Amino acid sequence: MRKLRENPLLLSAVIAIVALVASFWLLNNPRSTLPFLLTLGALLAALLQPIPRWLKVLIGGAILFLVIPAAGFKNSFLFELGIQTGIYAAMALGLNVVVGLAGLLDLGYAAFFAVGAYTWAIFGSPQANEFMPWKIFPLPGEYFYLFMLVAVVVAAITGVVIGSPALRLKGDYLAIVTLGLGEVVRVLANNLDQPINFTNGPQGITPIQRPPIDWFIALLDRFGLHLSRAEAYPLFFYLLVLVIIGIVTLVNVRLDRSRFGRAWIAIREDETAARAMGIPLFPTKLIAFATGASFSGAMGALFAAKQLYVSPESFTLIQSIMILVMVILGGMGSIPGAILGAATVTILNVDLLKSASDYLNDLRNAGFVLDLGFFKYNFANLPNQLEPAKYERMVFGLIMILMMIYRPEGIIPERRHVLEMKKEEA
Amino acid sequence: MSEAPILEVERVTKTFGGLVAVNDVSVSIPRGMIFAVIGPNGAGKTTFFNLLTGIYKPDQGRILFDGEEITGKDPAWIAARGMARTFQNIRLFGSMTAVENVMVARHVHTKTSYADALLHTPRYHREEKKALERSMELLEYMQLGHRAHELAKNLPYGEQRRLEIARALALEPKLLLLDEPAAGMNPQETEDLQRRIVGIRDDLGVTILLIEHDMQLVMSISERIAVLDYGSKILEGTPEEVQNDPRVIEAYLGRGAAEGAS
């Protein structure tokens, strides 16, 4: 392996070939999990390994903008997967600022997602008519873009509100308080249908407007791609998510390389020393918290517009923990790590576990008998409680434990960019 | 220099539960002096530092820094006003490089706003460049320039100590508190440190307040020394006065030793 690393030409060739093979395999078998994983692997290898920049852009761009969409047209599940991954990736990047950079354990991160989602859900659907005087709702779909910004602001404000009590506390207590406050938000979403109906309680809000894409369909027409609205929306949201991840990554990188990023890492490493060096603890933590919250809020609004339906069910503790697992798995403080973690966990959750469930079900239905001589098991007897898809907590828990014991820095540990930056300048 | 003293500590007391860690201590340090605080282990010296830097709030008494009351204020606020420190157990930011450690301390002097950082405005570039240059200067000054991009946790012990000082200097302090800077150093390193401390005072005009156990160092460079024992100040004076005072010897070595000496 090391030989490969040291020879960039060989490495580039290998990655390029793998990318090509994987892409063709995927395009011919769009419903298969294995070629999809290989393609993703090629994408990641291309982006993270030391190959020339033009090649990174070429392979990355081709896979993201050509291969996956093309496969997606044959299997729209891939778009769904891509969008989900993207939403979680952006949230993981947000939580990365809070947990990874500043070292603040936030267990209620889904609350900001909820706030952002409900912000658009309420005003982009007839819901708002319940408590607003003029019956002008739902707002037309174009307002979605504006409301993404509104969601950012609302989520940031929520971050300040939640952070103000919570961030004064020590690490352990911060964790539990954020957990509690996350639950409070969920309970409020579930119960604020009385006395005034803000959130429509456990029933959720639907239908929610989504941005009109006639201009997008027309654009695609010009390129010879004729899609119906139903076909075009997944592609639209997929591309929108990619754009947003790009923006979020840029924001993350810029903050990381500023005095804020340094201050956050200092706080994470040693609060007392950070204070002694003039870093005001509480305001700095609050900024990290609000920043993380705003990413989540933006994605919440997008989620609402894509799903067309929100309910308190989507914003539980499991979501918060899931994103935490993404950051831990990928690497705390590491930007590529957060994205990798998001991709891994989403695919695990949405694809792999479900496939395992289906596989076991097939075995059961076929009455398959496993005969190892000393051990015989008839899969027809497999209790139907045993569905891997339902055991995400076990998987998450195991990932957290194993990562902390064996590789706390994550799969892609944080690397100090200044090192690279300055080496270039030198 | 006939200005007001840089630091005035008036009858400061700090109690933890039943234990009086610092007992009615007063001290006045003029600008530009090298002042040492000595005493046996557990005498309350580091607690005293922590009171000055704001980590603890005194139960009684006042602290004035450069004429301004700083009693019980937030440590970051005090640091921003120009009081920097190093720690007895080195507290560097291990997973950051040496230059980054120093740049962290430039936080107060870097005028980049949140918007500037996001948009990479000309101000961002200007301030980053300034911070980097100043940090490199300080590293060079402490002879660590060649280590700028090493992770702080990978540096040898002596260099870590120097890095801590470079980092503290990045605050552009008027007063520098050094907590046992010579701990774990061999005689050669201690001599270098000696010259460095005096250099910092002479070149940068920084007043130095020093906790140290190495008597050779203390007696060589201090202009005035305060002796603490069980939280109280038992003596303050010039090195000659302190060296020969039986009370000091008793504090360090016990009553018998004092009688033997005189």
Add this chain to the structure above:
Amino acid sequence: MLEILIQLLPSVLLEGLILGFVYAMIALGYTMVYGVLELINFAHSEIFMAGAVAGAETFILLKGAIANPFLLLALAILIGGAVAAIVAILVERLAYRPLRKRGTTNRLVPLITAIGVSFFLQDLVRLIEGLWHNAFYRRYPSFAVFEATYNLPNWIGVLTIALTVWLGFWVLAYFGDWLIRLFAKKPRATGRTLSLVAAGLTLVFLFLYRHVVFADLGMTIQMKSILVIVVSLAMLYGLNWLVHKTKLGIAIRAVAQDAQTASLMGIDPDVIVSRTFLIGGFLGGVAGVLFGLLYTLVHPYVGFIPGIKAFTAAVLGGIGNITGAAVGGLVLGMLEMLGGTYLTFLTNGAMGTEYKDILAFMILIFILLFRPQGIIGQQLGEKV
């Protein structure tokens, strides 16, 4: 309206007290582990759950073999506690100890591990139950003798009302005095003065509402509630004896205060930590069985909310402080019952039962911000 509230008060407080004992027992696990490790054992809620589920299985399995319900209960408690204790020790040995040996100063790592363990255990129990019974909700069988209801003499109710009202007036008097002192220069009223003032006001109150207070309050208690109180008190008494009168107890307190010095005195901190988890786990398991006895339904996720509430109780009483955990549990139980019942009442059902759970969080935040050392606890500072 106020009359109904007064009438409800003793029953509500009694229910709260019973619930509070369960919280207290769980809280002890949190506080003891925090005392020796300065770690919030997030997984403790699942240790509680393990006890609850083990107790359920014991009841269900042995129901045919053993006729006497009290004997069944005793067995369930023993087995539930034992299972929980074993789980606790395993968790410490496999998940927490490797991290302690590494000596990392990063506070996040043990915390995240604890959360991971918590989640893992939830689904592990679900897996076991799923494989074994193809269901993961288990019910505690009910016994007529446990459900039997007994009437309580009225004077208990009267006394409860009187004490609560007196306490309320005492607090009011305190604030009244503080208000007056904002405007007029006067020395602070002593505790005795406040007590007397409150007592006087209480008597007036009792007189005005005598038709409610001295009427038939209809206080009842079920056998199972009595059992909960008896078992809890026995456990608390046993723990107190253990902590104050045995060598192990002294060792635990020593390690909690200063592990390094304790080891210099010949105490092996690892062994003590293990034993602490064992004791805390056992108590948590017993609490689980009692919970099952009271509320019948248990499942792998039943530990989450009581766990957080019990933690709140531990903080309320002063984290690291054993008496505090017990007191905190009782207080929280009563506050929760009070808040839950009265809120629903006062808002005509607009604020539903879920708000009861938030109440605990609110109390937690309040305490952590304004009195982090809790009702009883001491201040823990950081050595720089």
